[in-house]
Amino acid sequence: MSAVQVCVRCAARWPVVGAPAQWCPGCRGVLLSPTVPGRLEPAARRNFRWIARRPGTTPRAIAGPAAPDTTPRYLQMPRWGLADPAPESDEGALQTRTQRLAELAPTLLGATAVLFLLGAAGELFRYVVLLRNRTTLISPTVLAVSDAVVFTAGVLAPLVAFAAAAASVAWLLEARRTTWRRVGRADPRSAVAVAFGCLVPVVNLVWPGVFLTELARDEPGVRPLVRWWWATWVAGGVLLVVSLVWRSHDSLQARANGVVLAMVVDVVAAAVAVLTLLVMRRVDRLDLAGRPRARTRWMVAA
Known part of the structure; x- marks a missing residue:
């Protein structure tokens, strides 16, 4: 044969x-x-493999000659090579307590901003009541509503702010650990040092900005935002001290000015919370709502 x-x-x-x-x-x-x-061909001379088929079947043949190699044409812009790679999934890994606390930071910061804005609105309403009370007797119901809003916001806003601060420190620790792991190094600052610099009064006016600047050293779009956050954070701390000192005055005009000052402090505190959330989202490459940011890609046109 x-x-x-x-x-x-x-x-x-x-x-x-x-x-x-x-x-x-x-x-x-x-x-x-x-x-x-x-x-039967020996294995040393065989460059094919045996395929078992049912009796009576024949292999499927390709009809016609192969298509010639031509330059591909597209009816629309191809998307291959332009899409961002899918982020690595960590769902299978067990989350630590710090990671679980860091995930609560955006929610707590949003609640903090809302409560401080509510407090600012209550202080503004109280100031309007004071102005109105100079010539007109104010209803006890209006006074009760004003006091309730100011008291509720004054109690809840600091409590939620403290929880948001702890969650923000947890996020900072995780973000720094991820950033340094990406370059094959360990975070040069310990977790105790970061927590001490962020949570101790007076000291935390300086070190959080330093930690964030180190975190965003390779992110040109984040560094200006960190500077704005740092300036707002320091301004809020200074205004808080001034507001506490101002409460020692007993005159009616000083108390009225204290209401305005408290309103300004609340607005600045809400701005700090929003800027903190914005810095987090920018470092995580997300928008303010937590969605992946769409990147602008430039292509050279021939």
């Missing part, structure tokens, strides 16, 4: 005439080494 060559593309068998061929005459596929049907 004469030797044949089998095409790897269409599985057609071609008899060997003279020297073995390389390409299939039918579909231009690669031909295997010559073999004799019915004879």
